[in-house]
Amino acid sequence: MKSETKMTVRYAxxxxxxxxxxxxxxxxxxVARADxxxxxxxxxxxxEEAGIWLPLCEAGxxxxxxxxxxxxxxxxxxxxxxxxxxxxxxxxxxKMPEMELAATGFTExxxxxxxxxxxxxxKKHPQIWEKLCILMETK
Amino acid sequence: MKSETKMTVRYAxxxxxxxxxxxxxxxxxxVARADxxxxxxxxxxxxEEAGIWLPLCEAGxxxxxxxxxxxxxxxxxxxxxxxxxxxxxxxxxxKMPEMELAATGFTExxxxxxxxxxxxxxKKHPQIWEKLCILMETK
Amino acid sequence: MKSETKMTVRYAxxxxxxxxxxxxxxxxxxVARADxxxxxxxxxxxxEEAGIWLPLCEAGxxxxxxxxxxxxxxxxxxxxxxxxxxxxxxxxxxKMPEMELAATGFTExxxxxxxxxxxxxxKKHPQIWEKLCILMETK
Amino acid sequence: MKSETKMTVRYAxxxxxxxxxxxxxxxxxxVARADxxxxxxxxxxxxEEAGIWLPLCEAGxxxxxxxxxxxxxxxxxxxxxxxxxxxxxxxxxxKMPEMELAATGFTExxxxxxxxxxxxxxKKHPQIWEKLCILMETK
Numbered sequence: 001m002k003s004e005t006k007m008t009v010r011y012a013x014x015x016x017x018x019x020x021x022x023x024x025x026x027x028x029x030x031v032a033r034a035d036x037x038x039x040x041x042x043x044x045x046x047x048e049e050a051g052i053w054l055p056l057c058e059a060g061x062x063x064x065x066x067x068x069x070x071x072x073x074x075x076x077x078x079x080x081x082x083x084x085x086x087x088x089x090x091x092x093x094x095k096m097p098e099m100e101l102a103a104t105g106f107t108e109x110x111x112x113x114x115x116x117x118x119x120x121x122x123k124k125h126p127q128i129w130e131k132l133c134i135l136m137e138t139k
Numbered sequence: 140m141k142s143e144t145k146m147t148v149r150y151a152x153x154x155x156x157x158x159x160x161x162x163x164x165x166x167x168x169x170v171a172r173a174d175x176x177x178x179x180x181x182x183x184x185x186x187e188e189a190g191i192w193l194p195l196c197e198a199g200x201x202x203x204x205x206x207x208x209x210x211x212x213x214x215x216x217x218x219x220x221x222x223x224x225x226x227x228x229x230x231x232x233x234k235m236p237e238m239e240l241a242a243t244g245f246t247e248x249x250x251x252x253x254x255x256x257x258x259x260x261x262k263k264h265p266q267i268w269e270k271l272c273i274l275m276e277t278k
Numbered sequence: 279m280k281s282e283t284k285m286t287v288r289y290a291x292x293x294x295x296x297x298x299x300x301x302x303x304x305x306x307x308x309v310a311r312a313d314x315x316x317x318x319x320x321x322x323x324x325x326e327e328a329g330i331w332l333p334l335c336e337a338g339x340x341x342x343x344x345x346x347x348x349x350x351x352x353x354x355x356x357x358x359x360x361x362x363x364x365x366x367x368x369x370x371x372x373k374m375p376e377m378e379l380a381a382t383g384f385t386e387x388x389x390x391x392x393x394x395x396x397x398x399x400x401k402k403h404p405q406i407w408e409k410l411c412i413l414m415e416t417k
Numbered sequence: 418m419k420s421e422t423k424m425t426v427r428y429a430x431x432x433x434x435x436x437x438x439x440x441x442x443x444x445x446x447x448v449a450r451a452d453x454x455x456x457x458x459x460x461x462x463x464x465e466e467a468g469i470w471l472p473l474c475e476a477g478x479x480x481x482x483x484x485x486x487x488x489x490x491x492x493x494x495x496x497x498x499x500x501x502x503x504x505x506x507x508x509x510x511x512k513m514p515e516m517e518l519a520a521t522g523f524t525e526x527x528x529x530x531x532x533x534x535x536x537x538x539x540k541k542h543p544q545i546w547e548k549l550c551i552l553m554e555t556k
Contacts, residue, residue: 011312011322012162012305014155016208019533021151022473022524023447026440027290034289034348044289045348056439060477066533069155070312070323107439116436116483150451150461151444158394161334161385162308165301166429173428173487183428184487195300199338205394209451209462246300255297255344290438294431294486301429347433 001138002078003036006096009071019066026059029091029105032077036089040131052125054109055116057086061105065095072096079136084122086110087132140277141217142175145235148210158205165198168230168244171216175228179270191264193248194255196225200244204234211235218275223261225249226271279416280356281314284374287349297344304337307369307383310355314367318409330403332387333394335364339383343373350374357414362400364388365410418555419495420453423513426488436483443476446508446522449494453506457548469542471526472533474503478522482512489513496553501539503527504549 007028015021034044047054067073076092086109093103111121122129146167154160173183186193206212215231225248232242250260261268285306293299312322325332345351354370364387371381389399400407424445432438451461464471484490493509503526510520528538539546 008309010305011154011308012160015150016153016155016157017470017472017533018155019472021444022476023151023440023443026443027288027438030289030440043348045346053434055434055436055483056480058477058479059439060475062475063473066472068323070321116434149444150447156331156333156394158333160305161337162301162304165304166299166427169301169428182487184485192295194295194297194344195341197338197340198300199336201336202334205333207462209460255295289432290440292433293428294433294435296433299429 001039001135002076003032003039005032005035005075005077007031007073007075009067009069009073011069014069017066019068022061022063025061025063025093025103025105026107028075028093029077029089029107032075032091033089033107036077036079040135042128042131047128050125050128051113052119052121052128053112053114053116054087055112056107057110058108059106061103063103065100065102067093067095067102073102074099079132082132082136084111084120084129085118140178140274141215142171142178144171144174144214144216146170146212146214148206148208148212150208153208156205158207161200161202164200164202164232164242164244167214167232168216168228168246171214171230172228172246175216175218179274181267181270186267189264189267190252191258191260191267192251192253192255193226194251195246196249197247198245200242202242204239204241206232206234206241212241213238218271221271221275223250223259223268224257279317279413280354281310281317283310283313283353283355285309285351285353287345287347287351289347292347295344297346300339300341303339303341303371303381303383304385306353306371307355307367307385310353310369311367311385314355314357318413320406320409325406328403328406329391330397330399330406331390331392331394332365333390334385335388336386337384339381341381343378343380345371345373345380351380352377357410360410360414362389362398362407363396418456418552419493420449420456422449422452422492422494424448424490424492426484426486426490428486431486434483436485439478439480442478442480442510442520442522443524445492445510446494446506446524449492449508450506450524453494453496457552459545459548464545467542467545468530469536469538469545470529470531470533471504472529473524474527475525476523478520480520482517482519484510484512484519490519491516496549499549499553501528501537501546502535
């Protein structure tokens with residue numbers, strides 16, 4: 001299942017090239033990822049309160065077409081794979097209304113306790129593991 | 140006593156006007172404020188670990204001359220007043236090497252516990268209170 | 279006339295205190311200001327293309343209640359005064375759904391050419407001046 | 418040749434996990450990249466003024482050990498490859514003083530005109546091309 005988030009470029013996201021600074025796509029992916037998780041019936045905030053943190057192990061982005069101030073765009077996010085220890089999300093950003101591909105990206109996260117120590121999600125939180133599995137496989 | 144911090148404008152701090160985005164002066168003030176505190180023999184980090192948090196009550200800035208990418212500048216910071224419940228810092232940013240005034244600003248902070256509940260700094264941490272008083276009055 | 283913008287706190291806007299970093303209220307005010315301007319039938323982007331820039335002369339904020347990750351909030355923005363050379367916006371942020379006041383702020387802007395040289399908006403762009411006057415006075 | 422840049426984590430770079438937000442490593446890489454370029458006798462700013470822009474095509478990072486507020490660290494940057502159309506930088510961040518690897522990353526950039534249209538750097542700016550080649554190969 002892909003989530004879909006509509007957003008608009010903020011002025012503060014641009015740099016002196018006049019386009020969105022490459023670092024600012026990651027907070028955008030993050031908003032989209034939270035929207036994906038929300039579909040499990042649980043917010044990212046609630047996951048953190050339940051003691052499940054998702055710090056990043058790796059992240060990457062490809063910049064295809066620079067977004068500009070006030071551009072409307074849509075972000076698709078999807079959890080692509082998951083093990084008991086980590087998960088991977090992938091993202092696509094399309095400039096609206098023409099739906100031109102602007103950027104793609106991915107993030108890989110470990111499942112950890114608030115101490116940032118790794119946990120086995122399936123063992124520690126089987127119900128949440130189950131929900132995420134179902135959500136990932138839903139078309 | 141004024142602290143003095145030399146810094147250089149980062150690309151990511153600029154916006155599409157080609158100057159430093161107005162919001163990004165506040166993290167700069169924050170670096171300067173940490174340098175002022177460090178002179179007390181205690182880092183801001185150590186204050187937080189000791190259970191003293193300094194969340195902001197108020198902040199302001201005047202923008203006189205827009206800083207640009209790669210500009211070197213110097214920030215002067217000073218604690219201007221302090222009560223048992225809060226303190227006020229003031230800042231001046233000068234563009235180097237001509238030492239042209241680029242911006243001024245202030246921040247007001249409450250002294251709180253990590254719960255963000257107000258504390259009486261003088262009663263709760265008399266030694267730190269004393270150190271800050273001395274540092275504030277030192278020429 | 280006040281504009282009204284609904285937003286949600288992004289993870290990247292928080293700092294290690296667990297609340298929105300004080301600097302990040304200014305990009306939020308900026309989004310709200312753009313929404314106010316949009317009601318004039320002209321986007322901030324179009325104003326810039328017409329050669330009218332609005333760099334900041336001054337900005338300030340009062341922090342009443344720290345917003346946290348995923349909090350929904352509403353920002354009211356309003357142009358409070360305008361001369362031929364500059365204008366002032368004021369903002370109020372309320373945490374939803376209880377509509378608790380979280381922060382207030384203001385920004386003062388000069389009207390300039392893309393060279394950042396001041397312009398007389400009324401003389402240079404009388405139609406835009408007129409539109410903004412009407413919008414400011416509309417209840 | 419690797420450049421070496423010493424920096425300290427800013428408060429505003431942390432998020433509510435208490436570590437540097439993953440997006441904020443990219444502005445750090447950018448500072449390091451500018452320091453590498455500076456060794457060519459030309460600043461990134463001067464390159465932009467000469468009409469050579471380096472927008473990003475791709476970027477990535479691996480997060481090994483989360484940096485915390487006030488941590489000192491060192492960033493090594495190096496241009497690893499270059500064609501007439503693009504170049505690739507790689508980065509390593511070590512936490513000081515123990516020199517523990519905290520993160521690695523890369524960025525790939527196109528050479529473009531200010532219009533963001535690709536240019537052939539070797540043809541268009543042979544002297545700069547030459548300088549970068551020498552700098553890249555210097556041990």
